[in-house]
Amino acid sequence: MITINNVCKYFGDRKVLNDINTSFEQGKVNLVIGRSGSGKTVLMKCLVGLLTPDEGEILYDGRNFNLFSNKERQNIRTEMGMVFQGAALFDSMTVQDNVMFPLNMLTSQSWEEKLERVNVCLKRVDLVNSNNFFPAELSGGMKKRAAIARAIACNPQYLFCDEPNSGLDPKTALLIDELIIEITHEFDMTTVVNTHDINSFITIGETISYIHKGTLEWRGNMDNVMSSDNEKLNDFIFAQPLTQRIRNLM
Amino acid sequence: MIIKLLEIIGEYFLFLRKVFTKPYKGKVFFRRLIDEMDSMGVGSLLIVAIVSISMGSVITIQTAMQIESNWVPAWTLGFTVRTSVVMELCPTIISCLLVGALGSRISSEIGSMRVTEQIDALEVMGINSASYLVLPKIIASLIVNPILIIIGIFFALTGGYVTILITGVTSPYDFIDGLTSFFRMYDIVYVLTKTIVFAFVISSVSSFYGYRIEGGALELGKANVNGFVVASFLILTLNLVITQIML
Numbered sequence: 001m002i003t004i005n006n007v008c009k010y011f012g013d014r015k016v017l018n019d020i021n022t023s024f025e026q027g028k029v030n031l032v033i034g035r036s037g038s039g040k041t042v043l044m045k046c047l048v049g050l051l052t053p054d055e056g057e058i059l060y061d062g063r064n065f066n067l068f069s070n071k072e073r074q075n076i077r078t079e080m081g082m083v084f085q086g087a088a089l090f091d092s093m094t095v096q097d098n099v100m101f102p103l104n105m106l107t108s109q110s111w112e113e114k115l116e117r118v119n120v121c122l123k124r125v126d127l128v129n130s131n132n133f134f135p136a137e138l139s140g141g142m143k144k145r146a147a148i149a150r151a152i153a154c155n156p157q158y159l160f161c162d163e164p165n166s167g168l169d170p171k172t173a174l175l176i177d178e179l180i181i182e183i184t185h186e187f188d189m190t191t192v193v194n195t196h197d198i199n200s201f202i203t204i205g206e207t208i209s210y211i212h213k214g215t216l217e218w219r220g221n222m223d224n225v226m227s228s229d230n231e232k233l234n235d236f237i238f239a240q241p242l243t244q245r246i247r248n249l250m
Numbered sequence: 251m252i253i254k255l256l257e258i259i260g261e262y263f264l265f266l267r268k269v270f271t272k273p274y275k276g277k278v279f280f281r282r283l284i285d286e287m288d289s290m291g292v293g294s295l296l297i298v299a300i301v302s303i304s305m306g307s308v309i310t311i312q313t314a315m316q317i318e319s320n321w322v323p324a325w326t327l328g329f330t331v332r333t334s335v336v337m338e339l340c341p342t343i344i345s346c347l348l349v350g351a352l353g354s355r356i357s358s359e360i361g362s363m364r365v366t367e368q369i370d371a372l373e374v375m376g377i378n379s380a381s382y383l384v385l386p387k388i389i390a391s392l393i394v395n396p397i398l399i400i401i402g403i404f405f406a407l408t409g410g411y412v413t414i415l416i417t418g419v420t421s422p423y424d425f426i427d428g429l430t431s432f433f434r435m436y437d438i439v440y441v442l443t444k445t446i447v448f449a450f451v452i453s454s455v456s457s458f459y460g461y462r463i464e465g466g467a468l469e470l471g472k473a474n475v476n477g478f479v480v481a482s483f484l485i486l487t488l489n490l491v492i493t494q495i496m497l
Contacts, residue, residue, distance in 0.1 A: 106376065
């Protein structure tokens with residue numbers, strides 16, 4: 001479980017995260033939703049330590065991430081997997097080498113053991129026989145799936161996904177969502193997903209935190225996200241004509 | 251302006267501190283070192299050879315024109331060409347050339363990894379990205395650049411010799427006599443010192459500018475140019491300093 005207490009982040013004079021308090025539960029997909037520029041990615045970068053919050057604390061199972069030494073920080077990062085918005089696969093490596101990379105760096109397994117693990121992960125994300133492709137040869141959806149395979153290669157306790165289905169067609173986006181919720185339950189991970197995809201809210205949002213202009217405006221789950229009386233949340237969710245029609249039918 | 255300059259210098263030394271840490275996995279580091287040496291050495295060999303042959307030929311012709319006199323000993327041409335090529339032209343000109351060839355490649359590679367979040371991906375895995383990416387490049391250039399410069403010297407002197415054979419400005423025997431006259435071992439120490447310092451400047455400055463990119467493709471271009479300008483300026487300045495100290 002990840003707990004965020006009073007986290008604030010400034011860029012110069014601009015406050016991009018304003019007193020965020022929320023928690024992300026183990027074994028669940030925890031969504032962070034909000035408009036572009038609302039601070040979702042900054043919050044995720046604070047969670048994984050790529051940015052340091054100016055105020056507040058982030059607790060990993062009660063352990064304060066901000067107070068960790070460099071060594072402790074490196075150790076806890078070995079328990080994390082992250083899927084970046086653009087997948088962030090290493091261009092010069094094949095899919096197999098990309099997925100094997102964390103195993104090479106963080107474990108002392110033999111090559112056969114690592115290869116077996118790579119094949120298990122690639123099978124899990126439905127990328128069998130894609131071992132020798134380079135990232136440039138993959139479609140957007142395949143890149144995301146390869147990135148998920150790399151993120152789960154070391155059996156992480158915490159999985160972070162930044163806009164995992166941005167730029168994907170609805171069908172592929174749904175496949176990615178289903179994959180995320182399946183592996184979260186399968187490996188009992190604490191998964192945090194940044195998204196502004198409405199389909200994701202109602203398919204995988206086991207807990208949902210809505211951020212508006214750096215402030216946490218609403219917290220709930222997929223059952224009550226469509227029926228909330230929070231005006232800012234409703235403005236966000238029912239911005240599209242399709243969702244407005246659904247609302248009128250409700 | 252001065253404060254910004256001091257900030258960048260400070261940032262550079264903090265970056266170097268991050269780079270020079272014990273590699274996470276020795277085996278992975280060694281494999282990356284071999285890959286870097288291969289791409290740096292093989293990738294730059296052709297351009298170094300072309301520039302060196304051309305430089306050696308031109309210096310030979312120009313020097314022959316300047317010292318055309320019965321009062322000047324015949325071996326002077328070979329001696330002057332050797333001194334110019336070995337002591338100054340090859341180490342400095344080829345290093346400036348390598349700033350463009352190797353330096354741009356390094357800053358583009360690291361910069362595009364920054365822009366596409368590959369460096370963030372390394373950090374999230376708990377890997378020191380600066381050490382993983384940059385240390386093999388610096389060590390590889392410290393090994394490869396002196397070899398490239400020595401090969402460059404060989405090609406430049408060969409170019410000079412072939413020019414003598416074609417133009418007949420002096421006899422090949424006198425030219426070879428000049429090349430081998432008054433040879434000092436200290437000159438090799440001086441050349442290698444310069445080359446190693448320049449190699450460090452090229453790889454570390456280019457990596458630094460690539461690593462600190464914030465933004466997108468536009469910044470990548472700016473980082474390349476800044477890395478090139480700063481590394482070239484440092485090479486020319488250090489050339490003066492090392493020459494003053496060592497000669």
